[in-house]
Amino acid sequence: MYELVQAVINGDEETALHQFISALSASGKHYFLRNEILLFFADYCHQSQKPAYFYYSSSVGKLIQYTHEIILQEESTWFVVRPKIANQEVWKLTADFSKFEQMTPQALLDVRDRLVNRYQPHILEIDLHPFYESSLRIDDARNIGQGLAFLNRYLCSQLLTDPQHWVEMLFQALHRLRYDGIRLLLSDRITSGIQLAEQIKLALKLLSERSPHEPYEKFHSHLQELGFEPGWGNTAARVSETLELLDRLIYSPEPGILETFVARVPAVFRVVLVSVHGWFGQDDVLGRNETLGQVIYVLEQARSLEKELREHIKLAGLDLLGIKPHVIILTRLIPNCEGTSCNLPLEKLQDTENAWILRVPFGEFNPEVTNNWISKFEIWPYLEQFALDAEKELLTQFQGKPNLIVGNYSDGNLVAFILSRRMKVTQCNIAHSLEKPKYLFSNLYWQDLEDQYHFSVQFTADLISMNAADFIITSSSQEIVGTPDTIGQYESYKWFTMPQLYHVVDGIDLFSYKFNLVPPGVNENIFFPYSQKENRDSNLCTQVHDLLFSREDPKIFGHLDHPNKRPIFAVDTITSINNLNGLAECFGKSQALQERCNLIILTSKLHPDQAINREEAEEIQKLYDIIDQYHLDGKIRWVGMRIPSNELGEAYRVVADYQGIYIHFAHFESFGRSILEAMISGLPTFTTEFGGSSEIIDNQENGFNVNPTDLEGTAKKVLDFLDQCDTHSEYWCEVSERMSQRIHNKYNWHLHSNQLLLLTKMVSFWNFVVPENNEARDRYMEALFHLIYKPRAEKILEKHKGG
Structure with a gap:
């Protein structure tokens, strides 16, 4: 970028840039976004009778194509340029064109505050960079959103680099698997990774003498003598395939082998899907207008997950032990339910064997408010107590802890953060839609919008939950980092200002392996081609x-x-x-x-x-x-x-x-x-x-x-x-x-559910074999929760009490 900037101010095109800035200034505006900038530049090229190439190919043209914001001040012009995806830079051009220098995000945030007359010299700066500095990161922006593939490649390279250590870690990860105290996969007869490798050979020899279709129960005692507990498969062929995958992983690790093996490991049985605010039910209770899509998504996701888990458990041979999947959709109970099922504490999910809607009421701060449906913009004061009450109900329903908690939307993700932190369970976030990029300038003018939208609470909740999550799934890559022409939803949290509240100077690491593209499906029993x-x-x-x-x-x-x-x-x-x-x-x-x-x-x-x-x-x-x-x-x-x-x-x-x-x-x-x-x-x-x-x-x-x-x-x-x-x-x-x-x-939901379960297992395995010290990060998130989120949420509660 530096070379391009120098080419502009030291070349023949400096005059063109000066004229263009003058044209912007003549409009009377001070803040310009990308669409406006391109329109102004096209008009300038036309009015100045520039040749056709100038718009795209000149140095000024290239600079403008990369520019996403321009802010005009008397003494300088500020450019936010994005030379490539997930990489924004700030440049300041002095009024006399004597200096064009790169600036810090902090400096730009101050300029934005001054633009709306809400600058203050000393303001809280939120910086998450130190917590990601030593973390494993994707190095190519083209691979952002492919965290699972990145982890697979990295782990396989480590298996090749230090095989003895990594085989031992693999053994320990498998050895610790339990379901309600029942040992899975490995018993204490196998005590090390080296012994595991040896016993696999013996087990494969035993299985080669069996009919491929022979049920597991007919030969399980022989496997147990070798140290192998249930969970490898339901037939001789299935057990043999799974052990062969592990054998190949030990001796010749490849990402595809690792992924296929981990997908078969029986490590997920209980899942919580959190969808708090929605008027959540079945049939005629599919959410209010603002939650309709989310409710349908979660219902279909729950059905699909329960179905896939049932199939995984059967193929692992664990149904013989009476093991069943258990999926719970956690939402709020609404007493004034207008004749719907939203006041039922527990409701069986149709077309499933063991999936349920669990409804937990909000605390009785003000029954005139909490007994009714509450908009997603007003729900924030009730979430902490809701999470605490929900924890007790979940432990009762599951008779144990879940293996995965999935948050949906900003409020559900915050509840997932609280539950995950308390229960020490893997947390997945699904934003569906982040409000900050959806409402133009919503952070810059948050004070003007606060009474209606309470964005200060929501954006703080987003920062907390997205950084605390073990992994984040998105429906599209643009959700994370946008396109060459547009900034992604998560990218918009990289740095931004909430004037007179705080500055975010580094809010999320877009190159983290936690981001994964896992698009949803569609119910093909209802939506199918017209030609059928x-x-x-x-x-x-x-x-x-x-x-x-x-x-x-x-x-x-x-x-x-x-x-x-x-x-x-x-x-x-x-x-x-x-x-x-x-x-x-x-x-x-x-x-x-x-x-x-x-x-x-x-x-x-x-x-x-x-x-x-x-x-x-x-x-x-x-x-x-x-x-x-x-x-x-x-x-x-x-x-x-x-x-x-x-x-x-x-x-x-x-x-x-x-x-x-x-x-x-x-x-x-x-x-x-x-x-x-x-x-x-x-x-x-x-x-x-x-x-x-x-x-x-x-x-x-x-x-x-x-x-x-x-x-x-x-x-x-x-x-x-x-x-x-x-x-x-x-x-x-x-x-x-x-x-x-x-x-x-x-x-399709089959692909979605399998990918979600695979991610859960892989991230859990990663956190076991290479545990990152996230305690400092999570304490930081708790500080944001207690010092910023809660006081802002309490202001909403005061308003509700007054109502």
Whole structure:
């Protein structure tokens, strides 16, 4: 970067940079983000009649392409540049262009504070760098999010470098495995790694004389004489395969062998999935608007995990000992449950043998508040006591400790941190969506937003839980480090300011092996291709067709003058971020789209008086205004009701019957469950380019990533697709099949659950053989919890008591 900066200020292009900064200054603004910077620079190049290459290829052009922020001061200009993924730098250019020097993040945070007139000279600095300084780190940004593969490679290299030590550690890790006091894998007859290697040879010889299909119970006594306890397999062939993997691992370690062997080790039986704030239940209790996606995710994850654990236990031969998996979804009990099951302390999860929803009530600080559902933005004062109460309930239900605690969303991750710290259990975080990058300038203007969103509490909770977690799983790599053009959600926590509260000068190590890409699946019993006619219910199909195209109902707005036009379909809740209004405006501004398509929108609400807050009411009203403004009567159907999952699955297929398309037009989407559902149903899908959802679309489908701020460009991409469908009769079907297969092959719960369990085992093994001293880090997290989080949360509690 230094060379590029020098080329600008010492070359012929210094004048161009000076003119560009003057153009920015003339706008009257002081703070510019990447999109604005690029637009200003394009306009400058046009006005100055620069040659075509100048925008991208000149030294100034390259500098601007790397720049994500510019802050103008009287005496200097500040640049935040990102020459490569996960690597941000701060540069300051003096007003007289005499000096262009690299600055510290601390200096930039001070400038940001001054920008909003909230600078204070002495402020708390949060710096996590010392805790990661000596930790094992990924060295190539392209491998960020592949922590498991990195650990596998590292451990195998250590096995080769010092085989005697590492075989001994491997022996000790296996020797300590128990289930409720029952020994698994190895008994005390084997006392060392060297002896283990010798006994494996004897066991393999014994097994070679058995029929491959012979059940474990018929030869287990012979294995026990050699020192091998249950858990290796349920048949002679399975036991032999597992022991051969261990034998190969000892003598010729390779990452693939290590991963396959560890996947078979019976080390996970009890799992807690924490999802605190959601109106959590089954059937008609699938969350409020703000939690709907998370509730469905956790329910499907729980079913899948229980199923996979059952299969793992059976293949290990442990079902003969009466060992069963036990999965618990931990959420809050809501006394005023409006006729739902949210007041049941314990509820069996449908389609499982031993998975449950455990509901624990909030402490009775103020029954008028705690007896009711509480928004995710208001839930913070109750979480510590909830975690303490939940610990007792979990120990009672499990009759022991869990092997894994998985947090969901910011509040669930904080509870997972408290439980994990107290119970000494592996902690996994799933953010789903981090609010800080979703709400522009939410940290810079946190004081103005505090009454509504309480971001000071949430962002502190995020810092605590993401750093304390043993591992973090994300649905996309962009969630961690973004793209060359956008900053990742976790990357946004690297350094930031909360003016007059604290500065984060190093909030997370993006190169940590704890980050792992493990995307979710989709329920293929409900969401399956439209072409699978034999699996579709004709009555349901007729019912859903009427809902989308013709039924008159107080919860449906609009009719279609020409119902046979190709439908554009969208499913989402109405928020400014989800941007359904932007989609309607895009449709309204394009006469060509209106001539060829209808727009069908499915939301949970239709009228402003149904909204739970002013912002939602304004967004609903705005959609009506857009429909009026662009005279969309007869061209749009707005279904404003929550429909069951089986009807939603059929809705995608009905739209596919018409060779329609699906558009997800959010300003930002961390992933997007509805995108998976639409694609696997066979709908060609256009999705926002901002966030991780664009990764779902295959690279060869780049024409299906759209910019929600570019309405004309989006309409053109859709029309280009329709033109290809018209000129090539099979094109729609080809794209439909390709997208459906992509979801089926890559985004399925079987892969997700196996990867999650493998990560749990591998991280647990790593923490045993190379225990890092994380006590200082965890004490630091506790200090943040008690000194910043709790006092801020107590302010919310005071407000609730007053209410």
